[in-house]
Amino acid sequence: MQNSLNDKPSTSAPALEVRGLRKSFGSLTVLEDISLSIREGEVISVIGPSGSGKSTLARCICRLEAIDRGEVLLMGDRIDGGRHSNRDIARLVGMIFQQFNLFPHLSVIENIILSPVNILGVPAPEAEERGMALLRRVGLADKRDARPSELSGGQCQRVAIARALAMNPRILLFDEPTSALDPELVGEVLDVIADLARSGMTMMIITHEMLFAKEVSDRVLFMDAGRILEQGPPEDIFTAPKLPRTQLFLQRMLAHVGRELVEAAADERRFSHGS
Amino acid sequence: MALDFSAIYPYLHMLFKGASITIQASLFALFCGLVLGIFVGAVRVAPFGPLRSIAAAYIYVIRGTPLLIQLFLIYFGLPSLGLNLPAFTAGVIGLTINSSGYVGEIVRGGIEAVPKGQWEASKVLGLSYMHTMRFIILPQAIRNMLPAIGNEFVTLIKESSLLSTLAITELTMVGQQVRSVTYASFETFIIVGLIYLVMTSITSLALQYVEKKWTVA
């Protein structure tokens, strides 16, 4: 049932498909034979220890890194650095960075409309109108003319999300979107992402927020040492991980996250046993 | 010994005229050197190998040789290739080229100081290399560069005194003329020095003003 390479993108094609992806930096192999597929509208979370290659995977998908072997298909279309311009790729996939990477010399609205106006050729008034709609969606309509330096980290990340959405990508990649935030600002960003998930946006979210991953995702991928070791619905991965590596990682994460997840998991088990 | 400036007064207007030549040469070289330097600096960090090497070599040679030699090459050297330039033109071209080398190096530094994340965000938003440079990197780089550019301007005004070796009647040259008729060497060069100081101070103040405006905006 896999599409052959020259098939036209069709609704049945996965939004994102990675086949046999391999990536190394010099002699260090960071990704080994990664294959995965994301359906349209699906939300997957990628978890795993530091250095396991999560960021590199996301960066290979949006072509911030060249890949050594394998292929990446977006909407059924094989992404190829020679054939696709930055613009082509940006229309398919957007990326949210841990450090926001807003443009500090531009106002919030300018950050958002820069690419639609200059790259997609959307007329400025139209782009601005759409930009304002996106700002309202992330709850920052009143920050239209603010500079990034005047915003909190949480607000910056919400602007970054609006900026990515302004390109109308088919898939959004999030690389630890809340890891650089003060704890009290994490919630407002996760709310925006959860809202996107409800609206049917296709997303791949690299995160250390286990509770959030559990809540928002359709599927969780566990990565370790450049491989996807285990994947499945969040209930399975979080409550009944198959592999010892996954168990160990989740135990460690629980120590970080605190007792919340343990309790949530315990509740769930109690309920499921009770029924 | 007492200083006596009265002998200089009749020649003050000549000194001012020299200063105005200095200003003209400096302003011209400053502007052209800036434009050329930004170009050289942008090429210096470009992803196209051969061009980048040429820009690197250009900067290397200019920063590694004395301005005086560069001026001599243009004024005394080029005629042997059949290219005779008037002294003022040769002088301004020399200053421009010299300044563009230093500005190019400043621009390279300014561009490289812009965080890598800005390039990455631009790329995933679909911007090409040229668009990224124009909309994202240069506007930030120029801000980083302003203090160094300011220094370069001040240096340029001072170094323009070397144009006197091409017999251009800029401030230093006129100073020597005034000294040779008044014999008041100390007084003459105190006045000449003061005029340079005023010009460099005004430049510094103007640049501080620009810098403040740019960083607040």
Ligand SMILES: Nc1ncnc2c1ncn2[C@@H]1O[C@H](COP(=O)(O)OP(=O)(O)OP(=O)(O)O)[C@@H](O)[C@H]1O
């Ligand atoms: N540009 C690079 N050059 C060399 N090595 C790199 C580069 N980028 C990443 N690496 C290495 O690749 C490995 C995987 O890095 P990656 O950032 O993908 O991990 P990660 O799973 O995102 O980790 P974290 O949870 O800490 O963000 C690490 O060992 C890292 O040092």
Ligand SMILES: [Mg+2]
């Ligand atoms: Mg990472």
